Amino acid sequence: MEPFIIAEGNLYGNGDEGIPKQQIIINTEAEWHALKEQMDRVNPVSEQFTQKDVNFNIYQVIAVFESVKTTGGYRIDLNLETTQTQRTITVNTKAPEGMATMVMTQPFKIMAIPRMDTPIIFQ
Secondary structure (H helix, E strand, O other), X not given: OOXXXXXXXXXXXXXXXXXXXXXXXXXOHHHHHHHHHHHOOOOOHHHHOOOOOOOOOOEEEEEEEOXXXXXXXXXXXXXXXXXXXOEEEEEEEEOOOOOOOOOOEEEEEEEEEEOOOOOEEEO
């Protein structure tokens, strides 16, 4: 089982989705449904997901949200490192280079990772 990206991009609801800057670990179908519903509060964002259904017996979902930005062009990079004792997810937010659209955006990235009993650490 390999990790895979479910979705990445921006929310365009000027923060009306009510999602703060955060990193979320999703372990159940109910939590997954609740997140998709919240993300779709303003625009139907989840329609663009590469995977809408996740087998939570073998995967966990990591969702990372940045704060609302006043321009476009931001993106989130995630790097997963797994050892026998923990999994470390390094989060890097990339700012736009050069010209950027003048629109309120909230960058996000959602990734499925194999379910393990080791703790997940965000950096």
